[in-house]
Amino acid sequence: MDSVAKKKKKHSFISLLLYSALTGLVVGLVLYGFKRASVWLVEKMLYIYEYVQNHLLLIPLLFAGLILMALTVSYIIKKEPNAGSGAIPRAEGFLRGLISFQWFKTTVATILSSFLVFFGGLPYGIEGPSVITGTSVAGGVKSLTKADDSLNRYILTSGASAGFAIASGSALAGVVFSLEEMHKRFSFLLLMVSMTGAVFASLTIKLLDNLFNTGSIFFPIGYVETLPLNHLWLTVILGIVAGAAASLYNIILEKVGHFSDGKLKHVSQKIKLIINFVLVGIAGLIVIETLGNGHELIIESMSRHYLWTSLLVFLILKVILITVSIGSGVTGGLFVPSLVVGALIGALINELLIGFGFPGDYTKIIILLSMGAFFATTISAPITTVVFMIEATLDPTNVLAMIMTILVSMAIAHILKVESINDIVLNRMLKKKNSGKEYYIYELTGQVIPNSFVDQETVRDILWPASTIITTMRRIGDNNHHRMVKNGDKKLKAHDVVVIQAQTYDLNQTIDELYALMGEQNFTIKLLH
8 A cells, every 4th residue: 555545544544533523522512501401401390390289270280281292292203203212222223324314303303302301201311312412413513524424424423422421421431332332343443433422522511511510420329338248149139130120121111112013003102192291290290209310219219218118119100101101202311210220129129138137238339239230231231331330430349249240130131032122122113114125135246445445444443334244355466265254353455355245125325335435336246135
């Protein structure tokens, strides 16, 4: 490769980092406003519910407002389906090239519908909307700067990392999340764009928090006791319970999704949303603690503020409201709500242990272990969870106990053959999206054009079109022998002949994406199935 080509590749890599940095900065600015507005709306929502509890004549007005919000959310989702349920799986579909979107429309619709969801008291957090907003804003950065199409999904990845980093308050968790959960693989380029997006978004948020004095700790729980070696047996018990509970939770949400798409497919989303908002209103008037994402329940359960009967009521109502919300197709984040469910399970186990004479000195760590294991199992992201728990609690002393509990919990889910909730939702989305279509499997043979994006990159670093694999390659001067591409560690070079197998509903789209990566050319195409 000559010096001109090397300079071009170097420039391409630097450009990618600059786009990722710009994405992180813009996402940080947008989500700072989104986050502050969401906090304000939740505060006002709680004030309204408390006021109505003391002025019962206003109940009809409350429910009229909830119905109006439900109708508005229904209208928004009808105009922009990408503002509907399954924000993180949907963003994953964006990153992997499985779902198309219009960045401005998706961004505005997601933010507006999320505001109504939070103001209505639905059991959702900012995490899902933050990730999909970060991803769609990244699409805007790519579009407005007219970045090369080969960089598109890398820029989207930096936006998703930035979104999760801001929502979770953990830059490192934002990086790991994109690799472990969104792409389900690690590579140098993905790591670099994820880190850049998360870092610049986190720096933006920290600067704005310092400027406006708005910063907060995710879990202000103070000192967390270290679980001693002679009590590590608790990790097994907590892991078994959390694994079984998370598996049941995912199965319930999967069944509800299928029931909503199947038996209730003739019921309009408008009606489903009205039922959702009204049910939340009824629950909120009776048990106000069930409103919103439930973040405060985690803090208060660690101080043993509630009786076990109250904890059980909170758990049942939370699961019911989350289930109904999933079925209605409304947008929202399940990150904190899932942590809350895990925390309530841990709090109940803690009360049971204390009832049998176990010391109450380990309440916080028992709840944290249950919470982490439950969450890690629901989304099948153990590394993200461990990183987040350390960064959110500022407690690295219980890492071994956390890993042990998650290990047991995920083993239970694996034995029960339960999938990640995000995979379940994404598969359901794709099934609906491609209903009535027929896919074909093709073998495409092409060449690496000099100075194209893939030139001098390893196979694993490339975000190839969805549902494609590189089967073999042939290098000039290699006696014309094809070689298998193992583990993705082969570095592609100019003029290499590459054989690609693609399962696609749209061959032209797949070829266009390959053009962006390998350079425009005439691929040899063979229909396999």
